[in-house]
Each structure stands twice: as structure tokens, then as C-alpha cells.
Amino acid sequence: MNRTDRLYAIAEELRAAGSRGRTSAWLAQRFEVAARTVKRDVTALQDSGLPIWAQAGPGGGYVLDASATLPPLNLTASEATAVALSLAAMPQLPFAPDGRSALTKILTAMTAAERTRATALGDRLWIRDRRTTARPAVAGVLDEAVRTGVVTVLDYVDKKGSTTRRRPVEPMALAATGGHWFLLAWCRRRRAGRWFRLDRIESAHLTTELAAPRDLLETFGAPPVDAGPVSLVDSA
DNA sequence: GTGGTGTGCATGTAACGGCC
DNA sequence: GGCCGTTACATGCACACCAC
Numbered sequence: 001m002n003r004t005d006r007l008y009a010i011a012e013e014l015r016a017a018g019s020r021g022r023t024s025a026w027l028a029q030r031f032e033v034a035a036r037t038v039k040r041d042v043t044a045l046q047d048s049g050l051p052i053w054a055q056a057g058p059g060g061g062y063v064l065d066a067s068a069t070l071p072p073l074n075l076t077a078s079e080a081t082a083v084a085l086s087l088a089a090m091p092q093l094p095f096a097p098d099g100r101s102a103l104t105k106i107l108t109a110m111t112a113a114e115r116t117r118a119t120a121l122g123d124r125l126w127i128r129d130r131r132t133t134a135r136p137a138v139a140g141v142l143d144e145a146v147r148t149g150v151v152t153v154l155d156y157v158d159k160k161g162s163t164t165r166r167r168p169v170e171p172m173a174l175a176a177t178g179g180h181w182f183l184l185a186w187c188r189r190r191r192a193g194r195w196f197r198l199d200r201i202e203s204a205h206l207t208t209e210l211a212a213p214r215d216l217l218e219t220f221g222a223p224p225v226d227a228g229p230v231s232l233v234d235s236a
Numbered sequence: 237g238t239g240g241t242g243t244g245c246a247t248g249t250a251a252c253g254g255c256c
Numbered sequence: 257g258g259c260c261g262t263t264a265c266a267t268g269c270a271c272a273c274c275a276c
Contacts, residue, residue: 023240037267039241062241 014064170211193219
């Protein structure tokens with residue numbers, strides 16, 4: 001087994017081991033190399049960005065934080081092009097920073113020829129509706145808030161230009177409609193569901209409080225005619 | 237003390253280029 | 257094509273350090 005294969009195998013072995021982890025000695029025996037070699041391989045994997053933690057002492061070993069990454073995917077050139085262009089086409093989405101990171105990884109994995117083809121195809125994709133949205137720092141917070149359901153404190157400027165400081169809300173969804181992105185959240189001050197335009201949110205801060213579950217449709221009714229949920233299951 | 241990782245240094249080996 | 261020298265990289269040994 002060459003080093004490239006072993007690096008891949010070690011990552012998958014640690015992923016399979018879960019929180020139990022594996023010691024360098026165990027991995028060394030498993031891949032028929034010295035423990036020192038395993039340690040260097042693990043270092044290489046860590047340098048490449050894999051979230052591997054080392055725990056010294058009895059019962060220790062290497063542990064891969066499986067929640068931080070997905071297993072390796074094998075995409076065809078056309079699939080990789082489709083994903084890359086989809087990510088590049090929506091640079092203003094609330095989760096755009098993560099999208100740009102993913103796009104960089106895909107472009108790095110592509111061959112030069114595939115990148116050239118994807119770039120050429122992108123030049124022939126004209127997109128009219130590139131919606132403006134939140135500040136990057138705010139977008140990241142709101143993305144996490146919606147995913148985790150954590151109570152979030154907003155500084156918000158309403159359409160009259162008056163600013164509300166430290167408004168506690170319970171983020172429930174993100175919506176694109178009427179040329180703008182909105183945060184749909186339960187406003188604790190008004191005790192009602194409210195739409196907050198993302199480009200009017202000056203800052204957003206997560207609290208440690210988990211919001212009580214609320215039904216999105218009961219709170220806000222049906223989505224607008226030009227908006228609706230993005231179903232990955234139905235689209236797949 | 238035991239059992240684990242981290243690191244410096246020496247050695248082995250494969251790849252590469254130059255020469256005959 | 258075969259041989260030889262150089263180079264870069266992988267590997268192993270030994271030891272320091274850390275956690276229980």
C-alpha cells in the first residue's frame with residue numbers, strides 16, 4: 001500500500017472508529033508500518049484540514065471528529081461542474097461563505113481541463129436575480145441560528161430607519177422573496193412571527209438559550225407565491 | 237509507573253537526470 | 257539501455273513530554 005492509499009485508509013479507519021479512536025500502534029499494525037510513520041501520516045492529514053485530535057495517556061489515541069466532515073465523495077466531472085456552478089451562481093446566499101469554501105475544494109480537486117470547461121460554461125450562464133443579502137458576518141450567525149434553533153439577539157433597522165437594539169428573536173427560517181432575503185423569526189418583544197430583511201440586520205449574536213420548537217406554517221402561514229421550501233429530497 | 241503522542245536525527249529508497 | 261550520482265521523501269530509532 002503506498003502512502004496516498006494509506007492516508008485515505010487511516011482517515012476512513014478513524015472515521016469508522018468514531019469517538020473510541022485508534023492508537024498509533026493499532027494503526028501501525030493495521031497498515032503494517034511503524035507507529036512513527038502513522039504519526040507522520042496523521043500530521044499530514046491534520047495539515048490538510050482533517051479534524052483529527054490526539055489524546056495522550058492510557059486510553060488515548062487519535063480521534064476523527066466525524067461530525068465536522070463527510071465521507072469522501074466521488075463525483076463525475078459533470079457532477080462536479082454542476083455543483084461548482086451552482087455554488088458560484090449564488091454568491092449572496094446567507095450561507096455563501098461555506099459555499100465559497102466548498103467551491104474552492106471542488107475546483108482544487110478538478111483537473112485543469114475540467115476547470116477550464118466549467119469556467120467556460122459559467123461564462124455562458126447569465127443570472128438576472130442575484131439578490132442582495134446580509135453582511136457576511138451576520139449571514140453566518142443567522143445560518144447557524146436557523147440550523148440550531150438558538151435564540152439570537154439582533155440589532156435591526158426598520159424601513160423607517162429607526163434602529164432596535166438587542167432584539168431577542170427565535171430564528172425559524174430564511175426566505176427569498178420580492179428581491180430580498182428575510183429571516184423569519186419569532187419576535188419575543190411582539191410575541192409574534194416577524195420578517196426581518198437580512199440587509200437591514202446590523203448585527204446578530206447567538207445566545208446559549210435553545211428556542212422552543214414552533215410550527216413554521218402556523219406562525220407565518222403559507223410561503224409567498226414566489227418562495228417556498230428548498231426540498232433536497234424532492235430535487236434529488 | 238504505564239501508556240500514549242511529538243520531535244530530532246539518521247538511514248533507506250525511489251525518482252530523476254547525466255553520461256557512456 | 258544500463259550504470260552512476262544526486263536529490264527528495266518516507267521510514268525507523270531514540271528520547272522528551274504528557275495524562276492518568
